[in-house]
Amino acid sequence: MSKTYVRDATGLVREIGVVTATIFILSNVIGGGWQKRVFQTTGWAPLHPDDMILPVDPLVIAFLLTGIAAIATVFVFAVMATAMPRAGGGYVYISRTISPGVGFVSAWAEFLGIAISYGLIAVAVVEFAVLFMPVAGIDLGFLDNEIAYTVLGIVFIFAFAGIAYFGTSMTGKFLHAMFWIPAVITVGIYLSLLLGALDPGAMVDGITSVTEATPNEWIADAVASGIDAERAPDYFAAVNTAILGAYWSWIGYAAISFAAGEVKEANRSLPISHLAAGFIILGVYMSISTLLSMAASVGDHGSGWTFFQALGFNNYGTTTADPTNTGYGWMPFVAVMAADGLGFGFVAIFFALAAVLWLANDLPPFIMTSSRILFAMSFDRALPEAFAKVDEKYHSPTNAIIFTAVVAVFGAFAESGIFSEIAVIGDIIGNGIIATDLFDGIFFTMACVAAILLPRRLKDVYDKAAWKPQIGGREAVVVIGWVALIANIYLDLIILGEFGIFDPLLIGGNTIPFAPPIIPNIGGLTGVGADFNWGFWTVFVLVVVGAVIYLFMKSYYSRRGVDFTTIYASIPPE
Secondary structure, eight states: TTTTTTSSSSSOOOOOHHHHHHHHHHEEESGGGTTHHHHHHHHSSSOOOGGGGSOOOHHHHHHHHHHHHHHHHHHHHHHHHHHOOBBHHHHHHHHHHHHHHHHHHHHHHHHHHHHHHHHHHHHHHHHHHHHHHGGTOOOGGGOOHHHHHHHHHHHHHHHHHHHHHHHHHHHHHHHHHHHHHHHHHHHHHHHHHHHHHHHHHHHHHHHHHSSSSOOHHHHHHHHTTTTTTOOOOOHHHHHHHHHHHHHTTTTTTGGGGGGGGBBTTHHHHHHHHHHHHHHHHHHHHHHOOOOHHHHHHOOOOTTSOOOHHHHHHHHHOOOSSSSSSOOOOOHHHHHHHHHHHTOOGGGGGHHHHHHHHHHTTTTTHHHHHHHHHHHHHHHSSOGGGGEEEEOOTTOOOOHHHHHHHHHHHHHHHHHHTTTTTTTTHHHIIIIIIIIIHHHHHHHHHHHHHHHHHHHHHHHHHTTSSSSOOOOSHHHHHHHHHHHHHHHHHHHHHHHHHHHHHHHHTSSTTOOOOOOOSSSSSSSOOOOHHHHOOOOHHHHHHHHHHHHHHHHHHHHHHHTTTHHHHHTTOOOOOO
């Protein structure tokens, strides 16, 4: 076996329990976006209260619809994970089920998406601290500049890479601390929002105190800024708009599968962690969005709009006007408003801390997942063998971790905007490599195809899987795989619409896609002059680079007597 793979065993150790595996997914998914998503999607497509069909915000329905797609995908990932519980997760599934080349290119895209996001989030943690801490009386304005964001972001990148260097046990301990602190505080956020929703008078007082403007002043400002002109035509149009924001909030739901080679009793733990996390995330997203919309729906302006729609529109709307009342379009701020109106303003520091930690706890899973993809590809010899090196003491893929951190620096550059004024380079970094949802879409679509093919192409592997559907057997896996595939293709089209690749799925970028949820007219590919799409074409080029790397490594090892056909015909050792 040593002539096939880099060595007879990976060198990784199974140290992740089922609770840590579940927290791993929750931390990876529940980050920064969910804290503003309900206001953001409301800003894109303001729905007038008179047009409500269901007594819930359109984003709640969007979360439900995208949640169905996510949980269907999670289900087939759980099946594949128990059949092939190895480091690299989806890379192993796709490369063994579809083809080695497709597996490599898909995993290469996912590696880049996660590694770049790792850098983006490292900088965003600093941005969140600058944004939220003033509500608690802590002014960090001196950090609000490109240099500080870049430097501190890079410090976070290598600090958490250093933690990962010392193995999964150390990383797990840090992750628990970073998860449970904001999780406990979030209970208080829920309570504040619930009490605020039950006491509109206190909510009005809190809004006025925190923002120094009454709800009616916010609403009047939104009306003057053009909220009526941007009004969603109906409830379902608003839902369709919200789907894009909802999808962004789900990215990372299969994270633990990439570190499957380090999960204890993986055949039992992986299905539990995947499905438990999926349903918890769905419940959190739908409930918090409902409470936010209920608590913020105050004001008696004659237009019929409420503070909730005004808050979203003034911050995230497409108006060309300049609203006077802006900011505060985030969950922690609204929770502080509720608490302040109820006489508990002292909790602001805790709510601000939770906001920052919910984003910061993304970092351990991101460095773990991306480095394990790199490790797995190297272990198969599809990348230089150096990336498969594992420290004998800490059982961590040290070179893969270091390389991931280096790639993440480009994500830090993109988020900080330090190169934004440099022609071409600024466009590539600032608008190109941040297109991480395109990378994600490629990978998960191929993973769904792998799930459909698994029961037939790898019958023996599937039959040995410890966890399979009790009703329907392999046909159930195929059917659910098709559901997941169709859902992911539709989400891919929405992502492409976001980048202006298809017309007219989205109108004016990620603003108001009032088009019905059908496959759009293909033919709107952009690519010349002022319309050049840096996001799409950067992803395209990097994917092509991945294909070239694979072909080169295949040729390189072929000349040295290593047959890739033999490698990919078997499952990697543990």
